[in-house]
Amino acid sequence: MKQEVSVCWLRRDLRLFDNTALYHALNSKYPVLIFFIFDSDILDKLLDKKDRRVVFIHRNLHMLNDIAVKYGSYICVLHDQPTKAFNQICEQFEVKEVYANHDYEPYAITRDSQITAFLNSRGIKFATFKDQVIFEKAEVMKSDGTPYTVFTPYSKIWKNKYRSEELKNYPSEKLLNNLFRSAIKAIPSLTDIGFEDFELEVTPNIINEDIIKNYHLTRNAPSVNGTSYISVHLRFGTVSIRQLVVLANRVNETWLNELIWREFFMMILFNFPGVVNHSFKKKYDKIKWRNNETEFFLWCKGETGYPLVDAGMRQLNETGWMHNRVRLVVASFLCKHLLIDWRWGEAYFGQKLLDYDLSSNNGNWQWASGSGCDSAPYFRIFNPTEQTKKFDPKLDYIKAWIKDFNPHYLTPIVDHNFARKRALEVYKTSLTENEQQNVD
Template sequence: MKKEISICWFRRDLRINDQSALFHALKGDFPVLPVFIFDTEILDKLQDKKDRRVAFIHSSLSQLQAEFINRGSGIYVIYGSVEDAFDKLTTEFAVKAVYTNHDYEPYAIKRDSSVEKMLSQKNIPFRTFKDQVVFEKSEIIKSDGTPYTVFTPYSRKWKGSLKEEDIQLLPSENHLFNLFKTKSFTIPSLNDLGFEDADFHFPEINISEKRISEYHEYRNLPSVEGTSMASVYLRFGTVSIRQLVKSALKWNEQWLNELIWREFFMMILYHFPYVVNGSFKKKYDQIKWRNNEDEFRKWCRGETGYPLVDAGMRQLNETGLMHNRVRMITAGFLCKHLLIDWRWGEAYFAHKLLDYDLSANNGNWQWAAGSGCDAAPYFRIFNPSAQTLKFDPKLSYIRKWIPGFRADYLIPVVDHEFARKRALEVYKQGVLE
């Protein structure tokens, strides 16, 4: 006779503490089997077989497995299509319910709708919960019921709406006695998944009181370790957003604003899914990009002759990380100095970034290009030299990522003043005509 269980389907929530779906599953009537699916629909599109993000997920699952084994249970990790995975699970077990947390990306919404339909045909409830944000979908909207498209009023409403229960931590870790008791399952190796060990040391998260309380002082200085490195951990849910917001409320409003920006972009993607492939401000799709492939390759390699841009791209290529101030400068340079379509840069960042998140990556690239909601105006064109004087005056960051740096290390790919005037002309023709 098949064992009666509930399933907690882990996705972007790879933790035990304050995990919404896990909490509600464990409070239910049946023992809970934790499940993770390495979705071939996603993995097959990753060209780099040493993808560090897959390695991060794999490492996080191993840590979860150790915790579950201590409770006489284990996480069932399946490699394949989501549909085949649930066919397998519902064949092996008498599944009474599936619990998981909301996801807001177009593919995830379509996938979850398909799973819910499939399970309903087997009379299995599909129960989903809010977990990766404090406010989702249409919880923060204008008085006329439409979504905000400008950050400042959105953040003001967000803060004004926040109540203690919105960031109450759910003690899921206190209910692990209701896990399904089983011999631990073997997690497929990276090789089993078609990947290789990335042999990479991930940056450690630092959410100490000192780091967060000093965030506003150092956040724009790329040579200083002044940021929390929380973005990678938030991306895969190994930390709780509610816990981070609690810390931000106590220690630093500027850091809280960064967490709210994350939710703002998630809300934009949810309400305006066309931004995945097109400009939020649709008239910006009329811009005639130059799209010079040789210049794009130089930008990718960090060989533009603009030291701050090149240092940023070299940091990205080597580590999968880039300081946020430098992300703005490198993105703006590609779109405005080189007049290369923001989608090219967005795709390159998506390929490289450890903390790649569709909504934030898309939102920030469209901000840099001027095409997004609440974006930098088209006529704001960063001068990389002025940005260097302001944020890396001793060239510490530049020298770290460009060994043996000299002022004439490369001939600049384009003159700043020439590029600025050209960008203004092209943008005016595309946006104003």
């Protein structure tokens, strides 16, 4: 006789507290097996086998396993394609029900429908829940039932709805006695799954309330410890968004707005999945990018000769994180000054960011290039020198990341005024040419 279990499938919700799917699983009739798949379909596409995200996930699985062990259980981790991994689990156990939290990325939606079909063919229920956002999919819509494409009215409705509804809690941490009990099974090592292990410095998943109190004053200064550094934890669900929003709502409206931007872009990705490969504003797909590879590599390495841009890229390359103000400057520089397709920059961030999240990354890149929903108009072009005067006047951030900095450390790869004029001309011509084509 195989052991009957409910399976809780963790994906981007790597925590045992306030976890919706886990809470429901632990309330089911069966002992709960917590399951994680190192998805070979995803991992095989990562060409660099020294990947911060994989290490982060691996570390966190060990931490969760340590907790599960205290309850006589373990986290079952497999490295395989999801359907094959479920097949293995079904061979080993009498799986009665599977629980998971929603994931809104196109790949995840396809994967989940394949798993639904697989489980249903075996008569197993697959129950999924909202967990990584406060409002999902079509929960905040315009009065005509269509999705918002502008942030301010979306955030207004979001806040009204949040403040008028009672927020549910899912104290899964109180039910861990209902975990399936068994001898421990080892988690595959990073080498087992084809990756390199290395020291990874990550800020803890703890919020400093004093920073949040002053967030509106400090958030734009990249040399100051003035933001939450919580993005990686939001990405992998090592914090609960419900708990963060309670804090934001109590302490700082500006910070709350940032958490809402995150949901706005998730809602956009879910309702307009075409943004993954195309401009949200279709005519921006006609921009005649220069796409000069040499300039792109200089940008990647942080060798453009623009100190704020270079400091940002070096921070990204060394740590996997970059301050938001600087992300905006480097993205604008790539699209406008160098006229390189935003998708190239998006992909580079996608390789390097520890907090890489398809919806936020795509939404912000499209915002910077002018092609996104609610973007600044294309003719607003950041001047990196003015941005430095405003946000890093003492050059503290620049000096922290460009070790050999002096004002002439590199000759700028392009003159600002020339590049600005060129960008305006190329954007204007490409966009109006396209308008004429539409009229024809």
